[in-house]
Amino acid sequence: MATHSSPIAGGNIAGLADLTGMIVERFGDQVAQLRAGANFILTLSVGQPSALPTLAQFLFWEHGCLFGGITAEEHSNHWQIHYTFLLPGSGWIDVEFSMALETKTLPSIVTEVHAADWHEREIEDLFGIHFENHPRLGDFVLHDQIWHEGIDPMRKTFSAERPQLERKVDLEWQPLLVVGDPGSFAMPVGPVYEGGIGESLHFLLETVGEDVIRAAPRLFYNYRAVEKIAEGRSIPDALLLAERFAATSAFAHSLAFCLAAERIAAVEAPPRAAALRVLLAELERLRHHAGAIAAICESTALAVAAAQASIIEEQLLRASCVFTDHRYLFGLNTPGGLNRDFELEQCKTLLATVDKAESDLRILERRLRLSSSFLDRLEDVGVVIGESARDLNLVGPIGRASAQHCDLRRACSYSGYGRLAFDVPCETEGDGYARLRILFAEATQSARLIHQVADTLEGGPVRVAYEVNHAGAALGWTEAPRGAALHWLRVDERGIVERYRAITPSFNNWLGFHVAAENFAFQDFPIILATFGLSATECDR
Amino acid sequence: MSFWFWHGLRKGIQSTRYPARAENTPGVSPGRPVNTDFSTVEEAQLAAEICPTDAIVAHGKSTYVNPGKCVHCQLCLHSLQSPMNWETGYEWTRLPADGKEALPFPASFAKSMHIMVVDAGDCGACLHEVKQLNNPLYNMHRLGFFLTATPRTADLLLVVGPVSENMRGPLLKTWEAMPTTRKVMAVGGCAIAGGVFGKSFMCACGVSAVLPVDFEVPGNPPPPLAILHGLLVVAGRKSLNSPRPISEGRP
Known part of the structure; x- marks a missing residue:
């Protein structure tokens, strides 16, 4: 019943040389620098933020790269954002973008690579960087009924030791419900459920009766920063x-x-x-x-x-x-x-x-x-x-x-x-x-x-x-x-x-x-x- | 499908005999460092220095261990020329360091106690060890301990994790919903003293910062038998590890 696959997924993955050639050809003026290093087989420094979604789309969909994640870093005078991709069988590709600390907007790549959704939401919540065209930002790691927006705990200026006692929380906050059928309601489960033997997380089971139409998890109850x-x-x-x-x-x-x-x-x-x-x-x-x-x-x-x-x-x-x-x-x-x-x-x-x-x-x-x-x-x-x-x-x-x-x-x-x-x-x-x-x-x-x-x-x-x-x-x-x-x-x-x-x-x-x-x-x-x-x-x- | 029935029967009884008899199967407990007398002052100093969470305090040639702070990194066992003494047991339940005299439940609870577990920012290990108490090898039901899904019928609140800020509210709500004969047991180094997470804007550095704690089970994580010992102590069926913990910081 089980099939055993070949180690490398897909047959359309070009080698590294082909890939570099294609990137130069397609993104020539937008990708400022292309280099290989000890960490990544290929690092692409992107000059124009508008190139990020198309480049992500190119790597993920056209080249069968896998998405690793997004990492934001705050340096003394600039942001550095890493978009990590894996070229299976070869190694990691880093798409790197730098911008001034005052700039706090980036184009979202979610419209092209859905897997980046939560990475961008997390960065928005913890660093305060806004992603244009992202369908849903806001309440994520820091729950809106106990934390107000704009705290940005991952910023270097934020002290982790100092308790945040003063909070202007949104008491009107309501979870997002999608199902709008007449008679539909949401059944909350958690964060303490199964006698607590399950890990802390919350679900909203949206239902019209016997069947659950949608179940969305709400996480980060155990966020320890x-x-x-x-x-x-x-x-x-x-x-x-x-x-x-x-x-x-x-x-x-x-x-x-x-x-x-x-x-x-x-x-x-x-x-x-x-x-x-x-x-x-x-x-x-x-x-x-x-x-x-x-x-x-x-x-x-x-x-x-x-x-x-x-x-x-x-x-x-x-x-x-x-x-x-x-x-x-x-x-x-x-x-x-x-x-x-x-x-x-x-x-x-x-x-x-x-x-x-x-x-x-x-x-x-x-x-x-x-x-x-x-x-x-x-x-x-x-x-x-x-x-x-x-x-x-x-x-x-x-x-x-x-x-x-x-x-x-x-x-x-x-x-x-x-x-x-x-x-x-x-x-x-x-x-x-x-x-x-x-x-x-x-x-x-x-x-x-x-x-x-x-x-x-x-x-x-x-x-x-x-x-x-x-x-x-x-x-x-x-x-x-x-x-x-x-x-x-x-x-x-x-x-x-x-x-x-x-x-x-x-x-x-x-x-x-x-x-x-x-x-x-x-x-x-x-x-x-x-x-x-x-x-x-x-x-x- | 009936083969499951026969399969189960054929396996026989697998449960431990604890607490009627001591359980000594290898691997049931990782053990823990205990107070040690070294031959020189330097050795004692080295042992205190290698501990990343200051759980070991040197005093002359002796070292004292605060089990609540130990995160079981094993450095004092494997990375020292002369290692700390190591205890192999699991009956570790103690009273919290604040000196309050907590009493076990009255005798009417001894044969049946309902437990509400709350994961307040746990790494998964302590919670997993609590879960193991349900498996046939420990089978806490045979001792009259039951997990309950609602705080209304719970006698004991068992908390794991250092209490993350996002879980502080749900934890307090659970506690408030319990009948007032309730006891609170903090399980694991994080729930006792914050473990490796310490105090931060997101962590309360232990359950006692949020709730009055009656009993503590040290360990990182405490093995299932240590938690079982804790439950037996709360039910008044076993005695504490020691009447008073070694004072925090100074011996």
């Missing part, structure tokens, strides 16, 4: 934040942060550390997927299967704890490698648990396939068709269930993934069942990767000396359990963080949730939510 409070901290202190803002994928995020920090100092982790990082990242993925499978079983009230899957998850948590002294793999990554080494005996014990978990998951999958009432609840539920997934740039298992092949381990290898053999499972149906199959298939691949790494583990140190003695900025990326995670880090010459930006897979994918949650029956809501398996806190930061 991680990007803001990281500024002014040293790299090791900021690493604590990167690791702990979304603990269910702590290792993937700390790894992305460390890779960025290492790229700034032009340091590379030794081979043993790189291999062990792969092993730990795959252990985290396996554990995450077991938990996600348990949540899907629970959402359909298949109690025994949910219990079995959660036992597998707990066994993996315990194995992680025995192996690393922490159940969620905290405190392992450090710029320059790993904080500690592992012995062969430890690896063997871990492998035994991983094998057991993998075979238990296979048995579980076989049984689930025979449970027709379970499949009935997943099939054709929460469908995201391939075009929508491409349009909204969905990443990770959700994207791969809707025919989006991108997996950063393949599309832009890091930490030695390029040398390892594994498949990137891909499905085309885009429904809840396809997402479940992807989770099972990826768990198998993770176990396979853990074995490969353990079998070929070289000796040697796990850490090299790390020191930053010059200012710089770099991008680090990983394929976190929920999808692509990008960490942008800029430090000054003392190694103090000036800008830290974390683009998380949940942030990307929550944007697409409303596509899956359209015209469904009330009782399917928890199932759609579980098959998406997104984290609110990973999105909120």
Whole structure:
């Protein structure tokens, strides 16, 4: 049933030389500078803001590039805006635009690349930069019933320590309702729901009775301003934040942060550390997927299967704890490698648990396939068709269930993934069942990767000396359990963080949730939510 | 479909025997650093310096740990020539540092307690560990602990996370909607002292800045058994870890 795709999506991707040629030909006078660097295979400095939407359209739609995200940086006398794109199989492209601090308007690229929607809303809310032609700005990260507009906490002049007690809030604020049919109403869910066991987020289920017509999530209840409070901290202190803002994928995020920090100092982790990082990242993925499978079983009230899957998850948590002294793999990554080494005996014990978990998951999958009432609840539920997934740039298992092949381990290898053999499972149906199959298939691949790494583990140190003695900025990326995670880090010459930006897979994918949650029956809501398996806190930061 | 029934039965009882017996399966708890006597003053200084959250305070040759501030970075275990002593247990529940004498529930709550959980800016780890209490290995239902979906029927408010500004209102509303026999338990380093997030315009640096806290479960995150111990303490079925926490800052 599962099809295994080729590593690189699409057949229409021109190589870098072709791409540069075409950009020069089409945007010659608007693109001021074209260069390659250590960070990006190609950096395009754009001179005219009006060229941004067309250039984004050209890269995303005509050249099959994937959208990474938008990062705004405030320098002493100008703004620098980075639009990051991925040329699969080659590397990252940075479209860079600078403007004076007084200029606070930019043309929106949302009309061309829908995936940029939330990035622009976030920048507008936190930096106060207005995006022309964006359909909906305003209330986003800072909720309008408790924060007034114009606070712009990410500006350098804003002090993160000082509590903002004086607020001129909009007491008349009302959520935006779209459904206008007679008799329609909105049912609010959250932010405290399911007895609080779900993460804090809010939904408005717009309905005319039995069926929900539209469900829009409202996020950022868990916003802790991680990007803001990281500024002014040293790299090791900021690493604590990167690791702990979304603990269910702590290792993937700390790894992305460390890779960025290492790229700034032009340091590379030794081979043993790189291999062990792969092993730990795959252990985290396996554990995450077991938990996600348990949540899907629970959402359909298949109690025994949910219990079995959660036992597998707990066994993996315990194995992680025995192996690393922490159940969620905290405190392992450090710029320059790993904080500690592992012995062969430890690896063997871990492998035994991983094998057991993998075979238990296979048995579980076989049984689930025979449970027709379970499949009935997943099939054709929460469908995201391939075009929508491409349009909204969905990443990770959700994207791969809707025919989006991108997996950063393949599309832009890091930490030695390029040398390892594994498949990137891909499905085309885009429904809840396809997402479940992807989770099972990826768990198998993770176990396979853990074995490969353990079998070929070289000796040697796990850490090299790390020191930053010059200012710089770099991008680090990983394929976190929920999808692509990008960490942008800029430090000054003392190694103090000036800008830290974390683009998380949940942030990307929550944007697409409303596509899956359209015209469904009330009782399917928890199932759609579980098959998406997104984290609110990973999105909120 | 009937095979699920047989499959479930064949697995037998998987639940831990805790609290009737101690649970010592490897991996149920990451342990934590405890007060340590070093052989030299310098070693104690080094241990205090390596701690990124000042959870370790040196006093002569000894170091004292404030478990509420520990974020479990493991630096004092793996990055020191002479590491801190490490405790392997999980019965960590303590009273908050403000010195208030909190009492457990009266005996009528001992066999059934309803719990309302609020995620107030949690990173997901503590919440995930609370969720694990529902899995068959811990199965808190067997002890009479139930999660409830409404604050009206809740006895205990279990809060995870440092209390983000956007969650302060919902948290207070939940607390106000509970019957006044309520107790509040702060779970995890962030809920106790703000963890790595600290105090900022968006974070309240712990639940006690917003609500009166009765019990604290330190850990980053505390493992499921530590949270279970907390629930047993609140229900009056287990005793506290120590009558008083080590004072904040100075030993």
